[in-house]
Amino acid sequence: MRTVNSFIGSPVQRVEDLRFLRGRGQYIDDLVRPNQLNAAILRSSVAHGRIRSIDTKAASAIPGVQRVITAKDIGPKVPTIVIRLQPLPQLEPFQQPVIAHDKVRYVGEPLAVVLAESFAIAEDALEHIAVDIEPLPAVADRAASASNKSLLFEAHGTNLAITYDVVLGNADQAFKDAPYTRREKFRVDRHAAVPMEPRGLLAEWDAAKGKLTVNGAAKVAFFNRRILAGQIGLPEDSIDMIENDVGGGFGARGEFYPEDFLIPFAARLVGRPVKWTEDRRENLLSLQHARDAECDIEIACKADGTILGLRGHTVTDMGAYVRTNGLVGPRNMVQFMNGPYHIPNIKLQSHLQFSNKTPSGTYRGPGRYETDFFRERLFDLVARDLNLDRVEFRRRNLIAKEQMPYHCPSIAPYPQVTEYDSGDYASAFARCLKEFDWAKKAELQGKLIDGRYHGIAVGCFIEGGAAGPKETAKFVIEADGSFTLSVGSSAIGQGLETVFAQIAADALEVPLDKVRVFHGSTNLLREGFGSYHSRAVVMGGSAILSTAETLRAEMRKTAAQRFGCAASDVTIAEDRVTGPAGKSMKFAELAGLSADGEFANHHHTYAYGTHAGHVAVDARTGHVELVDYVAVEDVGRIMNPLTLKGQVIGAVVQGLGGTFLENFVYDENGQLLAGSFADYLLPTASDFPVIRSFLMEEQPSPINPLGAKGAGEGGIIPVGGVIANAVASALSSLDVQPRGLPLSPSRLWDLIQAARQHASRAAE
């Protein structure tokens, strides 16, 4: 008897690991082509200035240098990079040109490309390019940006790119009538995705076929092909974008950057393969930054803690241009500031300001990480004011199961509406408190034990996922009876091949190793939509289900013709199709059969959960030890608990990096002071040894056949708020109230000193 497959939900070990663990992955820098040229990019060392001249003569004369490319070689009109997500016509003037031609607006902006016979020669030649830039005053922070004394885009007349508006109910009236209000300012500094693999590209131009092939694509290859085709003047189907193994994405890798034009352009110009690999300094200067926002917000509550209203504004430092997904964070920050809580009256504005820094874009939990910190910090201050238990305050305001689907506030000027699809937020909250053992740990709050103050905190979050419009899939039966699955989703290190093989094997009722998954590249399918906004499982997985159904119908039909029976009399199982009277055929005999399919959907999924943390603070040094951390998330339906837990814990640690360590510090001239891993600190193996992840699947999503919700980002979202509240709880006797991240030891030490001085002054 055959058993029904149940790979979905099982902790299946990853198929990718077999090559990664043996050094057999194939990342972009592992590729090499005969006759290849190597590219190096000259980047602006000036944050803001007008280009007077770029002299490439000396560099071009170096033996081994084939060509030096500047804006002049690209044409009278230098292409810009379109905004991929939530574009608006009024923001088009702020799109980044693929190479600087009149002004430079950040340190790291490309000025010239050297093509040479080796990387070493190309890099050496950079020093021989003479660049004359007339410096302009740098806009190095939000205050300088808002002053408009120095403008990035003079014709625009202001450094304010746009203001978003969120309005729900009547916030001003709610505040007028409210018995209690509190206003606060909070800030999250600049940090970013920083995947371990630097970017790279290998572009080849086949003049005879008129074909451009670009290896090194990631995340959204089809969309990037469309951008490149428009910029370079080729039909889309004359370009193949190939996805190799990708060493981490987290929102940043795979977006369209200037190099994604420059390297293919160079290959076509010189008619030789051109390869480029960035070094870490380039990576930290060039890959989109994130966060860098502050808020001034006010909350209104009843005396019992019921929230009546939320109003105020946020200001995000966007850097120098509006990048492909640069609008997502500042939008999420205000549209989802209420998170999983019911707030009937909301009036928020999000101001997007330019500065002479690396342009911003998404990083895991974009906008949500910042806004959760703002909101949860505010909540703990409110609970203290109202003399309410912090747990009770949250429980009272969580959106109830009966309120699902819950309409979210919309955000002007966008017409789209969204709603939380399903959820029992109180259930995940209760589970977290139980696993954390809140009742017992609550006794520790503020206690000084062995020289360190202990504190705990809890915070809730929602995670958006499943961006539309659709995803595509294709199955082919191979000569050996196995199944080849191609999907438009992309692998960025999240274990997509394994999870998709699980979904496909369940849908086809075949062994897991009979499915081979190919993904991302534009030569696999007519169209594809990629991996972002935690969409791969929901959108790609659902496309696999519907395509498998089509394939099975085809298999039955074909077998029925050969068996001379009705299609409904054919069964599919193990390695064969079986008809009546003992007739059967192995899958191999159906080789060549194929099916295309897709899943279209405009609704989003909203996974949700609660985190709790326990810290011990050394008030003499400002050092914080994370004693315990519990992450609970309901993701609708779990595909693979092994990979999901891995992603949750990894995301929590990234969140801890942003909370304690990571900060792209700039000086007043717009120079990045953290351009290496010695200055930009990532968490290490010895920093955070205890993180416990608990997964739930009580509330499947009603918007897709898997019941799944996007789940890769949730782990990072509440971390900053939980940790800052735990630190405040630990230091409650000193009344230390963190209002900014990262909460580095030196900053916390400063807060402790200020609180002590304040207390001693008060005592006098």
Added chain:
Amino acid sequence: MKPAPLSSQFEVNGKPVKVTLSPRTTLADCLRHELRLTGTHIGCEHGVCGACTVIVNGEAVRSCLMLAVQAEGAKVTTVEGLSRDDDLTPLQAAFRKHGALQCGFCTPGMITTAHALLSEEPDCDAARVREVLSGNLCRCTGYIPIVEAVLEARAAYRKSKG
């Protein structure tokens, strides 16, 4: 003036190699680009991330901080040299079981570093594993599953030592 190329002979994964290259070539670039052993990854080129870690005469070494010519006469082992065709080694199998890798980019450096540690100290405790691995950056896993995997793999190294 460009300095003249230098020749260097050493052993990589048990096989003698002879390379002639610019003296400034790092061991990492030599392994990847001259010898085409691309399992060794380059993540920072300033010795912080550990992705390029290889084993030189038994010690875990950042191949981006060592010149290829300095390997003269040495025994170099890369992740390819710690792998088998038929199956995963116990250390690799433990990584897979615990979900100790996601994107896989830092993984070769983790494997070589852990192998060097466990070969010398098969009885090391969690704190020691964390201390040694703190020189290798991973952006995906949060390290917890990596530490679990290395602790589990200790048994195999004890056996092979005994």
